Amino acid sequence: MTKTRVARTRSTAVRPAATGPGARSSAPPGQRGAIGATPAIARGILDALEGQHPNAFTELNFSNAFELLVATILSAQCTDARVNQTTPTLFAQYPDASTMAALEPETLEPIVQPTGFFRMKSRSLVGMARALMADHGGQVPASLEALVALPGVGRKTANVVLGHAFGIPGLPVDRHVLRVTNRLGLVKSDDAVVAETVLCDLYPPERWTLASDTFILHGRRICRPTPQCDRCAARQMCAYARGLGASAPRRPRTMTAAARPARKTRPR
């Protein structure tokens, strides 16, 4: 399956919400750049990690926005590799919102069962497809507000779709991004929306999507729950490695939120 790459820079940046989806906000005092992480330090860290993980991109396979939306919904509490094993069969039978909207959720359950939470995910997929048919002419909308209004679509999923299918800057925060950026001293919070706000303040919009992809890859390969600091390109700048006390959140809040794919995640 072809993985679609899009231009990473467009003028329509999607900032974290303060009072509603897409609204501009600032990080709460004391939560910006935990250990003296100025934009210059943050830039140096990201430069180093992008050098270590060149061409980082989502590892989900897709060829259009609908497929990426479906794959991202299925990826909750599941590996991208497992999702990529599941979606070819799914997309061959139900390639668009029209065909998926006509189903009853139970029809999808045997196909998506390997990704876990299959009843909830089947309901989300059919509900999402029906909403696309009812409200968007069967097309995936290219706005955060419209995406998070779809069943099963939270802020992280919406930002993944915006950044990778439409080239609209967004910074998805998952458990890897939370762990890595807290250790680095860029963020001091286990709240995904707070972390997104802090990181969007530290980096320009044209770097958001790639920053998220890079932190995710770093969290999967190097800065794992047991970090391999001797292999890390950013260790000289890392608060955790320098013993300054920035540690990973024990139970990132995004994990519990992301574990409920059928629930609409509203910005706090």
Ligand code: SF4
């Ligand atoms: S130095 Fe260690 S803790 Fe810091 S980002 Fe690298 S792997 Fe993670």
